[in-house]
Amino acid sequence: MANFGVLGTGVVGPTIGSKLIELGHSVMLGARDAANEKATAWAADAGELAHHGTFRDAAQFGNVIVNATLGLGSLAALEAAGTENLAGKVLIDISNLLDFSNGFPPSVGVPSTDSLAEQIQRAHPDARVVKTLNTATASVMVDPSRVPGEHQVFVSGDDADAKASVTDLLVSFGWPASRILDLGGIATARATEFYILLWVQLYSTLGTSEFNIEVHRA
C-alpha cells in the first residue's frame, strides 16, 4: 500500500482517489487552496484513508503523484506542488491540454512537436513521469469493464521501472496486462494527447463518454 498525492478536484481526481482508497491506499487530494470545497467534501466522505490539502501538501504526502488537474493548469499546479516534492517519485500524468477558448471542438494547447507530458518532464527532470489513462473517461479509467470488448490503455514514459509500477497499478484498476500498450518514451505521449481530438468527436457522435478503442491487427 502506498501514499498517493492526487492533484486536481474535477471528476478525474476524486474518481481516481476513491478507487485508490478502495484498493487500500492512502490518498491526499490536492487543490490550489487548502479549503477547496470539493476536496474537503471528498475527504469527509471517503473514509479515514482520505485526506486533503494544497497541491504542495499532497505532493509531500504522496510517494506516488497523480496529475489530474486541467491540462492548461497542470504546469502551474506542479510548480505549486514543488519540484523537490516530485523528485524521484512516479508522477502519473492523466491530463489533456484541451483548449476550449474558441469553443467546440477544442484544440490541443501545444504543437504536435510536443506534449504536456514532455513539458512536465522537462520542468521536473527528477520526476519519473508516466503518461496514461488520458484516453478514457474517469469511470472507465477505474473500471474498464464498464465498456465491453478488449479495448486498451496506453503507457508512455522514459523510466522503465516507473512504467512497470504504473502497469501494476492499472492491473489493480482492472486493466488486463495484455490490454496495456507501452508506446515507448515520454515523447510518445503526443500520440495519446492528440488522439483526444478524436475522442472528443466520438463523444459528440456517440452521445456518451463511456467508450474506448480496441486496436485490432492482422
Next chain:
Amino acid sequence: MANFGVLGTGVVGPTIGSKLIELGHSVMLGARDAANEKATAWAADAGELAHHGTFRDAAQFGNVIVNATLGLGSLAALEAAGTENLAGKVLIDISNLLDFSNGFPPSVGVPSTDSLAEQIQRAHPDARVVKTLNTATASVMVDPSRVPGEHQVFVSGDDADAKASVTDLLVSFGWPASRILDLGGIATARATEFYILLWVQLYSTLGTSEFNIEVHRA
C-alpha cells in the same frame, strides 16, 4: 460506374485506383508530370479502364476526385489540378499532413485548430470535400477484412449528399455501413488527421501497418 481522377502515385493512389477498376470504374492516375514512371507503369498493368496523366488531366477526367498525394504537397497538387476541374465534384481527401522534417515521430503540419481537409475546402470552395480512409493503411482501405474485428472508418464533410455517395463507395470497398462513422462537418477531419500520430506510434509498437481501431461503447 464513374470516372475517377486519382491524384498521387505513392502506395495509396495506385491501390485505390486498382480497387476502383476491379469494381468496374474508369480511373486516371494523376501525377505532377505526364511521364511519371509509376503512373505510366500502373496504367500499363491495370487494364483498359486505367489511364494516366497530369494532375490537371486526372481532375478533368474524373467526375469524382481522390486526393492521395502526400499531405505536404496536396494543396500544390490540387492547385495544379485546377479549381475549375474540381468544382461541383466530390473530392475524397485521404491524405495526412505528416511532417518528417525532424525525423521520427512525425508531427502534423498544421495547428490543431485546422486540418488539411479544411485547407482544401477553403482553397476550393466549390469542391465537395469528404475526408475519409486516412486512418488505415492502403491495403486495409480497400479490403477491411484483412484486419479482424468490427473496426471502423470515419467520414467528415460539409455536404451530406457527397458523404452519402462516399459512404456507398466505402461499402463497395467492403466496409459495412454499420462501421462507417460520420463524425460531422469538414472541421471534424481534425480528429482523424491528428489521430494519425497515435496510428504512427501503433505502427511502430505493433510492427505492422495492417491494424485498425474499433470503438466500443458502454
